[in-house]
């Protein structure tokens with residue numbers, strides 16, 4: 001993978017913004033004895049109020065940003081999820097939709113439009129980013145103003161039990177992860193140090209909680225990691241998921257993200273892990289390049305997500321590729337609906353469907369984990385189910 005040096009340079013204001021965030025990170029490093037864990041670094045550069053990548057005003061999504069997500073491609077993805085969510089709400093006899101990490105609001109806007117004739121009682125949005133909340137409001141107001149009054153932005157997880165559908169597209173991959181390296185004798189926690197005005201990798205013996213989690217992971221994998229193996233682990237993920245799901249008394253939750261089963265994420269050949277940095281549609285491996293101006297992500301271990309949901313009292317209803325879920329939701333009907341029309345919008349829609357479905361695009365890299373509580377969907381969630389691989 002390429003490193004930062006050949007990436008497009010930012011403008012003066014963006015560089016100044018990044019420098020301020022680097023200063024904040026350096027102060028944190030100093031305050032914590034010269035070493036900041038990678039999870040704390042990721043948290044700082046993505047979510048520091050007013051400065052972090054998601055908290056501040058960088059464009060992020062779409063052609064003018066750093067990466068493209070499925071809802072940003074057009075409206076087909078949202079229409080597919082609308083059919084799944086609408087089917088669940090009908091079967092439940094009504095309820096809410098809670099979207100976590102709604103990004104630019106593209107999914108919420110198109111999904112509400114698709115459900116205009118039978119909308120959810122309320123559409124709740126929960127996002128850590130104040131900047132994005134405002135963008136979400138504008139996107140919904142522009143696309144489906146008549147339903148804006150049904151949308152509520154939450155400051156915290158819902159306190160009261162609710163029924164309905166929870167949606168999280170590309171949120172799990174944005175949660176801070178620890179990075180580790182297996183040494184010949186010990187396990188190392190990788191973190192960040194400040195040296196000669198630069199941020200750089202640092203290593204120290206893994207704290208007991210990380211070492212124990214890795215021993216547990218090795219036991220689940222059935223073999224130890226080889227010396228030198230480097231990867232990531234989301235130690236905060238299970239608590240976050242269980243808190244998120246706790247109030248969903250009855251209904252369906254869909255987690256859509258890139259990643260795989262534990263065996264795929266921690267495949268022995270993946271010796272450098274899955275950490276990826278996204279800047280201006282380039283993927284590279286330098287997390288210290290322009291802090292605050294690039295996204296940092298790691299693959300989602302869906303085996304761990306499924307286990308956390310099951311521990312939280314949920315049934316794992318499906319695990320499948322994005323393509324197999326979208327096919328079950330009738331994506332080909334979207335495509336066939338416009339057959340014969342020779343307008344440019346139709347062409348864009350065909351391209352969108354291809355990107356959503358093709359294995360080399362989002363179709364197989366992205367997976368969907370569906371979990372339910374007190375609810376058994378009467379409609380197919382996926383054409384092909386891979387739960388036995390989790």
Ligand SMILES: C[S@@+](CC[C@H](N)C(=O)[O-])C[C@H]1O[C@@H](n2cnc3c(N)ncnc32)[C@H](O)[C@@H]1O
Pocket residue numbers: 054061069070071072100101102103104126127128129132168169170171174175
């Ligand atoms: C990669 S973006 C995905 C955005 C959108 N779902 C999409 O697919 O275009 C991650 C989103 O998750 C939000 N996010 C990250 N951590 C979160 C958390 N702990 N709670 C709620 N939202 C979070 C970010 O602010 C951002 O909106």
